Amino acid sequence: MSKMIFINLPVTDLAVSTRFYEALGVTKNPQFSNENAACMMLCDTIGVMILTHDFYRTFTSRPIADAKATSQTLLALTVEAHADVNRVVGAASAAGGRADPNPPQDHGFMWSRSVEDPDGHVWEIFWMDPAAAGGDTTGVDA
Template identity: 85%
Template sequence: MSKMIFINLPVTDLDASTRFYKALGASRNPQFSNENAACMMLCDTIGVMILTHGYYRTFTSRTIADARATSQMLLALTVEARADVDRLVGAGVTAGGRADPNPPQDHGFMWSRSVEDPDGHVWEIFWMDPAAAAGDTTGVDA
């Protein structure tokens, strides 16, 4: 079995967050979803568990942070083409997110923008030239 990762995020409005993650291309796995949680699969091995605050609190005694006021992590998601970065950020905004809480970054061989979900969790959407990622910088401004 391949390793999987599940990112658990507290959310204030489960329906709004479900719409946002669907706009980013995730599919809802009904097997692990109910009125308190939705399992949003970005691919076969990456899931985002969006949990109501009440349900999230059953897993931790720590205070739930306000993701708009503090930064605990930056989540990064790759896309296959440079144009997909802008398309996905736009789809996230249409679904209730906020574009570019962090400045876009253009390194020539890599383009990234960020989108904030309805609760303030920041996702960096980025594309990297596969040849540059493999170390072939022929024709790439370094």
């Protein structure tokens, strides 16, 4: 069995957050979703569990951070093409997110923008030139 990773995020409104993540192009897995949580699969081995605050609290006694006021994690999601960065950020913004809480970054071989989910978790949406990703960084400053 392949290793899997699940990112668990507390959310205040499960329905609104589900729409946001679907706008990112993520697929909801109904087998592991209910009124307390939604399992949003990025691919076969990476999932984002969005959990209501009450349900999230069953896993930890620590206070839930306000992601709009603090940064506790940096999340990044690749897209297939340069133009997809703007498309995904636009769709996620239209679904309750906030575009560009951090400035866009253009490094020539990589283009990224960020989008904040309804609870303040920031996702970097980025495209990287496949030639640069394969190790061909000719002309790219380190």
